[in-house]
Amino acid sequence: MIAPFLLLLLAADPAVLEKGKAEEKRSCLPCHGLRIVQVQRLSRATWERELDKMVRWGAVIKEREALMEYLVANFGDDKPAPAPPLSGDGRK
Amino acid sequence: MTRRRWLTLAGAAPGLLVGQDKPPVFPGKRPMLVHNDFPEDLETPVEYFTTWLTPNDAFFVRQHLPRPRVTAESYKLEIGGIVSQPVTLTLADLRRLPQHTVPATLECAGNGRANYRPKLPGLQWTKGAIGNAEWRGPRVRDVLARAGVASGAAYIDCDGADVGVAKTPDFIRSIPLRKAQHDSTIVALEMNGAPLPELHGSPARLIVPGWDGASWVKWLTRMTVSAQPDGGFYMNPAYRMPKNPVAPGTAARPEDMVVLEGMAVKSFFVMPAAGAKMPAGAPVALSGVAWAGEERIVRVEVSTDGGSRWSDARLGREDFHFAWRLWNFDWKPARPGAHILCSRATDSAGRVQPIEPDWNPSGYLWNAVDRVGVVVEG
Numbered sequence: 018m019i020a021p022f023l024l025l026l027l028a029a030d031p032a033v034l035e036k037g038k039a040e041e042k043r044s045c046l047p048c049h050g051l052r053i054v055q056v057q058r059l060s061r062a063t064w065e066r067e068l069d070k071m072v073r074w075g076a077v078i079k080e081r082e083a084l085m086e087y088l089v090a091n092f093g094d095d096k097p098a099p100a101p102p103l104s105g106d107g108r109k
Numbered sequence: 110m111t112r113r114r115w116l117t118l119a120g121a122a123p124g125l126l127v128g129q130d131k132p133p134v135f136p137g138k139r140p141m142l143v144h145n146d147f148p149e150d151l152e153t154p155v156e157y158f159t160t161w162l163t164p165n166d167a168f169f170v171r172q173h174l175p176r177p178r179v180t181a182e183s184y185k186l187e188i189g190g191i192v193s194q195p196v197t198l199t200l201a202d203l204r205r206l207p208q209h210t211v212p213a214t215l216e217c218a219g220n221g222r223a224n225y226r227p228k229l230p231g232l233q234w235t236k237g238a239i240g241n242a243e244w245r246g247p248r249v250r251d252v253l254a255r256a257g258v259a260s261g262a263a264y265i266d267c268d269g270a271d272v273g274v275a276k277t278p279d280f281i282r283s284i285p286l287r288k289a290q291h292d293s294t295i296v297a298l299e300m301n302g303a304p305l306p307e308l309h310g311s312p313a314r315l316i317v318p319g320w321d322g323a324s325w326v327k328w329l330t331r332m333t334v335s336a337q338p339d340g341g342f343y344m345n346p347a348y349r350m351p352k353n354p355v356a357p358g359t360a361a362r363p364e365d366m367v368v369l370e371g372m373a374v375k376s377f378f379v380m381p382a383a384g385a386k387m388p389a390g391a392p393v394a395l396s397g398v399a400w401a402g403e404e405r406i407v408r409v410e411v412s413t414d415g416g417s418r419w420s421d422a423r424l425g426r427e428d429f430h431f432a433w434r435l436w437n438f439d440w441k442p443a444r445p446g447a448h449i450l451c452s453r454a455t456d457s458a459g460r461v462q463p464i465e466p467d468w469n470p471s472g473y474l475w476n477a478v479d480r481v482g483v484v485v486e487g
Binding site for chain 1: 131144152228232273274277
């Protein structure tokens with residue numbers, strides 16, 4: 018079992034977060050946009066379950082730990098939810 | 110993923126691969142609240158709900174899977190399973206059947222999910238994953254009659270032209286025969302008098318009045334008459350609710366999860382907007398919408414003091430089963446200061462909007478008494 022302080026060290030490492038951000042693009046974008054990921058605010062356990070589901074649905078995640086740290090650091094359930102942006106006018 | 114699929118993705122989502130700084134634009138839509146660029150998940154801003162019919166260019170969009178391209182010329186609807194004779198119908202065949210107009214409200218099961226605590230995965234809809242339109246097309250009953258429903262039939266498994274990406278399951282919904290054969294259940298070819306827009310399932314989608322949006326299968330291409338509901342993800346475990354409420358943050362046993370069908374009783378304010386300022390002593394028109402799934406709205410009450418005292422609102426003249434009702438209430442605020450306005454609907458089955466609905470593991474059916482804070486200036 019990994020000691021909690023080790024996870025904190027991982028999370029604090031900007032290189033890990035950068036790697037996680039790149040992994041988000043690489044593993045999620047083939048099937049869907051990133052906004053649906055980034056508007057959510059979930060606990061670590063719920064993010065783990067979401068990643069499990071996406072793997073079952075065919076996502077190929079190579080850097081899972083870095084992706085998890087990136088998700089928890091930016092989109093954890095302790096963060097306020099963002100207001101969805103307005104699209105441009107598509108009637109023309 | 111094939112090269113062609115990649116090209117399709119890139120083509121469907123210009124700008125997606127080069128960053129998200131510029132707001133995306135969706136063909137035929139006014140500015141909408143973007144929950145996802147691709148596939149498109151777009152919420153209607155509440156201030157657009159000023160008319161009984163929600164215009165097509167303002168109607169919310171929820172896609173599970175990438176939008177397929179189906180042309181009127183290539184469109185085919187296959188009907189098979191427990192039938193006398195499987196048939197394949199074209200759009201012209203569907204147009205030749207008697208056409209019926211059904212005004213009906215469409216709401217995503219997860220509308221309001223953003224309000225549940227603990228927070229849940231899924232689209233973080235607030236109020237606007239709902240809209241009301243006039244849908245027109247042949248009855249499902251008449252369509253099925255072309256193949257002849259045989260004995261032993263209990264469900265219609267409905268599949269659209271959209272397909273899962275990678276190993277994402279295909280989107281298939283099973284509608285019990287009794288609901289599929291209801292007078293108001295139709296295959297819509299038109300929405301508010303126009304051909305069904307591409308974002309809304311052109312050229313043909315299912316209309317299942319009063320039921321969750323997931324049942325209203327878009328780009329409908331196959332109806333398989335069967336004895337059992339489809340066993341795929343979108344019938345189980347998705348779109349199910351615990352038979353009895355569970356403690357927030359906990360799971361129910363799989364055998365206690367039941368398929369979501371009719372929607373809840375609900376109302377909300379359209380005017381005024383949250384945070385609006387208004388002068389004391391001058392009349393203010395409060396207005397909103399209310400609907401009740403398969404039931405009818407019989408009453409909407411408004412409170413201007415945070416829910417202490419309630420008065421009846423006036424219901425709008427458009428009164429159709431399955432369609433929402435407009436309501437309005439005249440208020441003359443006497444005292445300056447902050448006020449909490451509340452709306453609460455009651456339906457023909459006696460259901461009343463709760464102060465807070467039961468938390469459930471997928472965050473469906475949010476229908477709390479609506480609360481809007483405003484400031485009266487002295």
